[in-house]
Amino acid sequence: MEKDNRYLWKHKDLLDVTQLSREDADHLLDLAASFQEINRRPVKKVPTLKGKSIILFFAENSTRTKTSFDIAGKRLSADTHALSKSGSSINKGESLKDTGQTLMAMNPDVIVIRHSSSGAAEYLAKLLPCSIVNAGDGWHAHPTQALLDSFSLRQVWGPSFEGKTLLILGDIAHSRVARSNLYLLNLLGCKVRFCGPSTLLPPGIDGWNCEVYTDIEEALKGVDACMCLRLQLERQEAGLLPDLLEYSRRYCLTRERLNLAKPGAKVLHPGPMNRGLEIADEIADCPDSLVLDQVSAGVAVRMAVLYLLATR
Amino acid sequence: MKFCLTNARHLGCDVDLHIEDGKVVTMTPAGRIPPAGDEAVEDAQGLVLLPGLTDCHVHLREPGFEWKEDIASGLEAAAHGGFCQVMCMPNTNPCNDTAGVTYLMLAKAQKSHPHGPRLCPVAAASLGLKSQTMAPLGELKEAGCVAVSNDGRPMTNTELMRRTMEYAHDLGLVFTDHCEDLQLAPGYLMNEGAVSGELGVMGQPVVGEALQVARDCMLAEYLGIPVHIAHVSCKLAADVIAWFKSRGAKVTAETCPHYLLLDETLMAGYNAWAKVNPPLRTPADREAMVKAVKDGTIDIIVTDHAPHADLDKDQTLDEAPNGHTGLDLSLSLIWSLVRDGALDEADVVRLMAEKPAEIFSLPVNRFNPGDPADFILFDPSLEWVVSPETVYSKSCNTPHRGKLLQGRCVHNWIGGVKLF
Numbered sequence: 177m178e179k180d181n182r183y184l185w186k187h188k189d190l191l192d193v194t195q196l197s198r199e200d201a202d203h204l205l206d207l208a209a210s211f212q213e214i215n216r217r218p219v220k221k222v223p224t225l226k227g228k229s230i231i232l233f234f235a236e237n238s239t240r241t242k243t244s245f246d247i248a249g250k251r252l253s254a255d256t257h258a259l260s261k262s263g264s265s266i267n268k269g270e271s272l273k274d275t276g277q278t279l280m281a282m283n284p285d286v287i288v289i290r291h292s293s294s295g296a297a298e299y300l301a302k303l304l305p306c307s308i309v310n311a312g313d314g315w316h317a318h319p320t321q322a323l324l325d326s327f328s329l330r331q332v333w334g335p336s337f338e339g340k341t342l343l344i345l346g347d348i349a350h351s352r353v354a355r356s357n358l359y360l361l362n363l364l365g366c367k368v369r370f371c372g373p374s375t376l377l378p379p380g381i382d383g384w385n386c387e388v389y390t391d392i393e394e395a396l397k398g399v400d401a402c403m404c405l406r407l408q409l410e411r412q413e414a415g416l417l418p419d420l421l422e423y424s425r426r427y428c429l430t431r432e433r434l435n436l437a438k439p440g441a442k443v444l445h446p447g448p449m450n451r452g453l454e455i456a457d458e459i460a461d462c463p464d465s466l467v468l469d470q471v472s473a474g475v476a477v478r479m480a481v482l483y484l485l486a487t488r
Numbered sequence: 489m490k491f492c493l494t495n496a497r498h499l500g501c502d503v504d505l506h507i508e509d510g511k512v513v514t515m516t517p518a519g520r521i522p523p524a525g526d527e528a529v530e531d532a533q534g535l536v537l538l539p540g541l542t543d544c545h546v547h548l549r550e551p552g553f554e555w556k557e558d559i560a561s562g563l564e565a566a567a568h569g570g571f572c573q574v575m576c577m578p579n580t581n582p583c584n585d586t587a588g589v590t591y592l593m594l595a596k597a598q599k600s601h602p603h604g605p606r607l608c609p610v611a612a613a614s615l616g617l618k619s620q621t622m623a624p625l626g627e628l629k630e631a632g633c634v635a636v637s638n639d640g641r642p643m644t645n646t647e648l649m650r651r652t653m654e655y656a657h658d659l660g661l662v663f664t665d666h667c668e669d670l671q672l673a674p675g676y677l678m679n680e681g682a683v684s685g686e687l688g689v690m691g692q693p694v695v696g697e698a699l700q701v702a703r704d705c706m707l708a709e710y711l712g713i714p715v716h717i718a719h720v721s722c723k724l725a726a727d728v729i730a731w732f733k734s735r736g737a738k739v740t741a742e743t744c745p746h747y748l749l750l751d752e753t754l755m756a757g758y759n760a761w762a763k764v765n766p767p768l769r770t771p772a773d774r775e776a777m778v779k780a781v782k783d784g785t786i787d788i789i790v791t792d793h794a795p796h797a798d799l800d801k802d803q804t805l806d807e808a809p810n811g812h813t814g815l816d817l818s819l820s821l822i823w824s825l826v827r828d829g830a831l832d833e834a835d836v837v838r839l840m841a842e843k844p845a846e847i848f849s850l851p852v853n854r855f856n857p858g859d860p861a862d863f864i865l866f867d868p869s870l871e872w873v874v875s876p877e878t879v880y881s882k883s884c885n886t887p888h889r890g891k892l893l894q895g896r897c898v899h900n901w902i903g904g905v906k907l908f
Contacts, residue, residue: 273803294687294688294806295687295689295757296804299758299804314688315689316688317688350688352688355686355688378684379680379681379682379691380683380684380685383682
């Protein structure tokens with residue numbers, strides 16, 4: 177008898193990378209690589225998801241993630257419908273439950289949700305029969321960001337991250353990007369370090385599978401890549417930092433500091449960047465910066481995610 | 489009207505209880521005094537006899553939030569939970585800061601439950617619960633209030649807190665305080681710790697509760713007047729209370745079934761049904777709270793019955809309001825600790841009947857001649873599933889919803905009148 181070794185995607189939703197096995201992650205990233213090829217063609221459209229409908233429900237501001245999902249859906253010929261908080265019933269006080277059920281009544285195949293409440297995507301996933309993609313929920317998770325980060329690193333490092341170390345720098349406590357990246361990078365064999373002032377580190381971080389630093393110079397020593405996180409200005413207003421100038425003095429990724437990492441160490445940033453605050457202007461645009469590769473990887477990865485969910 | 493309950497199980501003995509005109513005549517070993525010819529007899533074989541319970545911390549939502557609960561439904565839940573009297577908190581709308589509101593509450597209770605459970609309103613400590621001006625506590629006491637609280641809206645102004653405690657004490661009213669430092673971790677949704685870090689939600693460290701507990705204890709010691717600490721959830725706060733008690737401060741404290749039985753791990757998956765304030769703490773805190781009720785550091789168990797309709801509670805974690813219902817469940821839940829050996833029946837009587845009444849100077853049945861005939865029969869082996877259909881509260885916002893519980897109050901007499 178012939179052994180059936182075809183890979184089977186078994187998830188209704190993509191809520192966080194923590195639901196993925198190594199096999200899921202590898203398959204998804206391989207699939208994204210094949211979609212990346214489509215994105216380089218003169219005619220960047222395939223009929224794969226023709227007739228499928230995808231709702232982009234962004235209850236929190238977003239430019240790149242929303243555009244990226246929109247382009248990803250359209251390149252696969254799905255119909256995408258964008259909905260934002262302003263101009264929707266959420267502003268009229270409609271509950272997430274009612275908005276979700278209303279959208280479901282229009283029978284979409286996938287709803288992509290961005291929401292300021294941690295757990296909002298999981299709430300919709302339990303409520304609705306269609307597939308839910310978490311495009312960022314509060315401080316909790318941002319699985320497609322983690323996937324596109326690993327995709328970008330894979331293009332440089334190859335499929336195995338064994339022996340590599342990556343530093344995530346900045347506001348870890350309030351970062352869904354940090355949480356999702358920690359899990360996925362560990363899954364792919366990469367060691368992770370976190371660095372930031374204690375006021376921006378989450379409770380219980382001692383139990384996480386990472387090394388924790390408050391000193392940026394120590395943290396950068398010998399790393400293969402550094403991911404800077406956006407500093408939200410409201411952290412200073414909440415009293416977690418004295419002022420932004422001091423933050424940039426202590427934690428901005430400068431050329432001098434990057435020189436402490438391994439030669440050729442890569443630089444990532446999920447965007448949007450505060451140039452001069454968490455990342456020096458010259459670093460953002462240096463040859464080792466993957467910032468724009470991350471953006472193009474985003475389209476390919478989201479094509480893979482939408483494909484797997486809409487055709488399951 | 490004479491009445492005799494025979495063969496009830498009470499503190500390990502089979503007893504008969506003789507009642508006349510709403511008072512206890514005597515409690516004797518079973519069969520010692522045969523029922524007189526003019527005594528109605530009811531056999532209680534296999535059932536546990538307990539005094540009617542007192543709940544010193546409930547939210548009955550009327551006036552203002554009647555879709556969650558009203559006084560009639562709240563008292564019905566109390567009756568079936570085994571209570572003979574409940575103290576309802578003032579955070580209604582309008583809040584209970586004037587005699588008119590107290591009279592309204594009492595009139596509603598009289599109409600729906602003329603034979604009890606008795607409603608014992610708690611006066612708002614400050615006008616509008618705004619922590620700016622003391623409420624007219626004399627007028628509120630005269631109208632029927634039995635204690636004072638700014639529940640849910642802690643007084644950050646220590647001067648006002650001190651003066652209100654003093655003024656209330658003149659009237660014989662104890663201040664029962666919800667302890668929370670509002671500036672520490674504003675906007676928290678759960679306990680701060682490993683679980684909140686993983687979920688990515690704002691947590692409150694136990695310090696946020698214990699700080700205010702320490703302040704209240706210091707005031708009580710300095711002023712030499714009592715203070716009652718509401719819903720203690722964590723070991724640190726219990727340790728502070730134990731220390732001040734050892735110094736002789738007149739501090740009493742309560743906790744709730746959820747702090748004795750549940751912990752923060754229940755918040756996984758953004759479980760809004762488990763969201764409560766103070767939040768569920770760590771498993772180690774939970775264990776410490778069980779020890780603290782056993783050794784008397786924590787004096788009483790209350791429900792903090794906080795009904796919310798499904799439409800309020802079925803939301804994302806940040807939108808959902810705090811609180812669990814408890815009146816229907818409390819005795820069944822606490823009895824699970826008796827079954828586990830963590831508490832015994834005498835502890836339950838102390839924690840849920842005698843001490844609560846003592847702290848707030850309410851009537852209590854100790855089964856001595858002349859005591860009010862407030863008693864219940866509890867079937868410890870009766871199994872029931874918690875659901876909106878099986879509870880008497882209008883709401884069923886409890887993490888135990890859908891769960892099988894063992895033991896329930898099956899009969900309740902208040903002032904010698906059998907409610908069911």
